[in-house]
Amino acid sequence: MRxxxxxxxxxxxxxxxxxxxxxxxxxxxxxxxxxxxxxxxPAVSVADLHISGKLDDDxxxxxxxxxxxxVTLDTEHVPAAVLxxxxxxxxxxxxxxxxxxxxxRLSQREFLSAxxxxxxxxxxxxxPDDLTTVGAAVGFPFILKARRAGxxxxxxxxxxxxxxxxxxxxxxxxxxxxxxxxVDFSREVSVLLARDVHGASSFFPIAENLHKxxxxxxxxxxxxxxxxxxxEAQALGERIALALDYVGVMAVEMFVTRQGSLxxxxxxxxxxxxxxxxxxxxxxxxxxxxxxxxxGMTLGDPTLLSPVFMVNFLGDLWRDGPxxxxxxxxxxxxxxxxxxxxHASPARKxxxxxxxxxxxxxxxxxxxxxxxxxxxxxxxxxxxx
Ligand SMILES: Nc1ncnc2c1ncn2[C@@H]1O[C@H](COP(=O)(O)OP(=O)(O)OP(=O)(O)O)[C@@H](O)[C@H]1O
Ligand SMILES: [Mg+2]
Numbered sequence: 001m002r003x004x005x006x007x008x009x010x011x012x013x014x015x016x017x018x019x020x021x022x023x024x025x026x027x028x029x030x031x032x033x034x035x036x037x038x039x040x041x042p043a044v045s046v047a048d049l050h051i052s053g054k055l056d057d058d059x060x061x062x063x064x065x066x067x068x069x070x071v072t073l074d075t076e077h078v079p080a081a082v083l084x085x086x087x088x089x090x091x092x093x094x095x096x097x098x099x100x101x102x103x104x105r106l107s108q109r110e111f112l113s114a115x116x117x118x119x120x121x122x123x124x125x126x127x128p129d130d131l132t133t134v135g136a137a138v139g140f141p142f143i144l145k146a147r148r149a150g151x152x153x154x155x156x157x158x159x160x161x162x163x164x165x166x167x168x169x170x171x172x173x174x175x176x177x178x179x180x181x182x183v184d185f186s187r188e189v190s191v192l193l194a195r196d197v198h199g200a201s202s203f204f205p206i207a208e209n210l211h212k213x214x215x216x217x218x219x220x221x222x223x224x225x226x227x228x229x230x231x232e233a234q235a236l237g238e239r240i241a242l243a244l245d246y247v248g249v250m251a252v253e254m255f256v257t258r259q260g261s262l263x264x265x266x267x268x269x270x271x272x273x274x275x276x277x278x279x280x281x282x283x284x285x286x287x288x289x290x291x292x293x294x295x296g297m298t299l300g301d302p303t304l305l306s307p308v309f310m311v312n313f314l315g316d317l318w319r320d321g322p323x324x325x326x327x328x329x330x331x332x333x334x335x336x337x338x339x340x341x342x343h344a345s346p347a348r349k350x351x352x353x354x355x356x357x358x359x360x361x362x363x364x365x366x367x368x369x370x371x372x373x374x375x376x377x378x379x380x381x382x383x384x385x
Contacts, residue, residue: 001091002296003069005029008048009291010068010090012055012083014041016339016349017271017287018074020279022046024287030295035064042339043074056082065089072248072294076103076269077149093197093247093294094269101244102269105147105178112264115243117236119264120183120255126176131165138181144168147176152347153214158182183263185255189223191237192275194249194289194299201241202289202299203234204282207274209253215347218367219274219310220360221281225256233262240267249290251275273312273349280335280354281308306356309363311371313351318344323374328353331366 003009009025011018014036022032022043033049034041044050049067053060055078062085064071070091073083080100086092101111109122123137124130125144134142140162146155157168159179169177188211192204208223209216225233237252251272253265271286279285284292284300292299317323328336338351353370357363 003091004295004297007031007069007295008033008067009295010035010064010071011043011047011074012061012064012071012078012086013074014038014043014047014050015074016042016341018043019046019339020276020285020337021072021074021271021287021290024279024285025291028288028291030291033064033067035060040342042341045340055079058082058085061086062089070294072290073099073270075151077151078103091294094250095245095247098244098246098269102267103148105145105150105266106176108267109178111243112240112267115239117240117264118262121181123179124176125169125179131169134165134179135162138179141182142179143182144172144177144179146172147178152216152349153211156214183255183265184258185263186258186260187224187256188265189225189233189254189256190272190274191233191252191254192249192272192278192286193234193237193241193252194286194293194302195241195246196293196299197247197296199242199245200299201238202302203237204275204278204286204289204302205304206230206233207277209274213347215314215349216273216312218312218364219277220364221277221304221308221310222360226260229256229260229262236262236264240264244269248293249275249286273352274310276337276352277308277310277354278302279337281306281356307358307360307363309355309357309360309367311353311355311367312349313338313353313371313374314346315344315348315350316346317374318350319346327373328370331355331370333357334366334370 008031010033014034019042032047034043034047035051065086083096141160159168188209195201206223208220210218251268255263275286335354355363355367
């Protein structure tokens with residue numbers, strides 16, 4: 001069913017993804033409702049309607065369902081049961097089934113395995129007995145990841161030896177986890193695709209990602225990837241989307257191993273940080289594309305208009321007050337995005353910049369300079385607020 005402009009799009013979660021989705025949806029003439037407990041959440045000031053409630057609050061979810069022709073999400077950490085209940089009243093896209101599979105790292109790994117997708121060896125750790133077998137199952141070092149609710153590298157611990165296994169599990173609160181073999185990758189990339197209600201899919205260019213302390217730091221597009229590997233990466237993404245009968249924008253994070261193989265790290269069933277470059281460097285942004293897909297419309301043109309380098313701004317830049325944004329805005333070819341978050345904590349994502357330049361190496365240099373300048377201005381100007 002098609003949901004046209006003028007209708008109300010509901011978003012569960014009011015973070016920066018919802019904010020940018022709301023910008024695009026409103027430009028296209030939709031009304032936007034946000035469900036989030038925080039009245040200061042980034043998307044609330046952009047939306048037409050704020051429904052205040054926790055993401056697992058049934059009554060709030062029902063209010064959202066009744067206010068909207070279609071509901072989508074800015075996070076996969078919404079209980080699938082709540083989404084099922086919303087789905088009794090209105091369209092939910094992507095589906096509650098998809099969210100149920102993806103929001104638990106173990107069921108996601110099992111799904112990928114059943115779909116024949118290459119991935120790191122994985123072992124379930126849910127009780128003390130599992131700790132004795134995990135080293136033999138996946139080898140050292142490995143990464144222990146909480147099955148639920150992790151993001152930006154939170155809820156993860158690297159384990160280097162048998163002696164460290166128990167401590168690592170305790171550090172994560174002894175919650176159910178998966179252990180994953182540590183992948184000695186040469187690159188990380190993400191396949192960014194959209195699938196419409198009729199099953200047609202469309203690909204944005206593949207992004208090459210660099211993480212720092214488990215958090216995305218930079219994205220470079222086009223990715224440095226051999227043509228045959230890029231084709232294979234997109235084929236893997238399409239297989240995953242097909243198996244989920246997916247509707248919306250999706251990112252599939254992948255490792256490129258030193259031998260040139262592709263292993264899937266994880267699925268993000270929503271717009272993704274590594275596709276922020278599309279909002280400024282592509283004909284259609286990932287946010288517009290997501291709105292088009294979940295509203296049952298034809299997908300937009302994903303063509304890249306210029307090579308682009310994205311750098312994320314985390315809260316550590318705010319240690320002496322807000323950074324001096326004129327350092328960014330003095331570059332005419334740079335697009336600044338700030339998420340309007342009131343509080344900055346060191347690893348919190350606060351904004352990003354896109355550097356568009358026909359010469360991608362120059363774009364990378366400018367992005368590196370910007371990050372360095374912002375850091376040094378905050379360090380040397382403690383009096384500015
Ligand atoms: N098995 C692994 N081997 C090597 N590095 C890994 C492994 N798993 C994760 N990492 C590193 O940690 C980063 C974050 O891990 P992951 O994507 O699992 O976490 P996340 O918290 O879901 O992150 P986000 O939601 O921000 O993408 C990865 O992008 C990668 O750099
Ligand atoms: Mg990730």
